[in-house]
Amino acid sequence: MRIIAYTYEADVHCPECARERFGTADASFTNNKGWIDEHGISDASIDGEGNPIHPVFDIDEDPDGAFTHCGDCHEELT
Numbered sequence: 001m002r003i004i005a006y007t008y009e010a011d012v013h014c015p016e017c018a019r020e021r022f023g024t025a026d027a028s029f030t031n032n033k034g035w036i037d038e039h040g041i042s043d044a045s046i047d048g049e050g051n052p053i054h055p056v057f058d059i060d061e062d063p064d065g066a067f068t069h070c071g072d073c074h075e076e077l078t
Contacts (some may be wrong), residue, residue, distance in 0.1 A: 003037055004067070004077050005039040005056040008047035012056060022053070023071075033058030 006018040015060050024040030037055060043047070045053045055068050056077075069076055 002058050003039060003055040005070070006041070006053050006056050007056060008051065008053040009049055012067055012069075012077070012078055013070075013072055014070035014075055015041075017070055017072040018053070 003015060005012050005014055007013075007016070009022075018041055019039060022041055022045045024036075037043065040052070043052070043065055047053055060067070061069075
């Protein structure tokens with residue numbers, strides 16, 4: 001199971017665009033702000049609408065086909 005995208009600000013985004021938007025956290029960050037995932041993004045990250053970001057895993061169901069392309073760079077999510 002691996003993270004292929006993130007949902008935030010009412011769209012789906014690839015890990016590269018999410019890192020660009022939220023940056024990466026170091027090990028000291030986890031002591032106070034939750035865990036850091038495989039892409040270096042903290043689960044405590046908050047989007048511009050005040051909502052937490054959520055990972056999309058490669059095993060998640062996608063009945064509406066929303067998890068196909070990044071909302072920023074438009075690359076295919078794999």
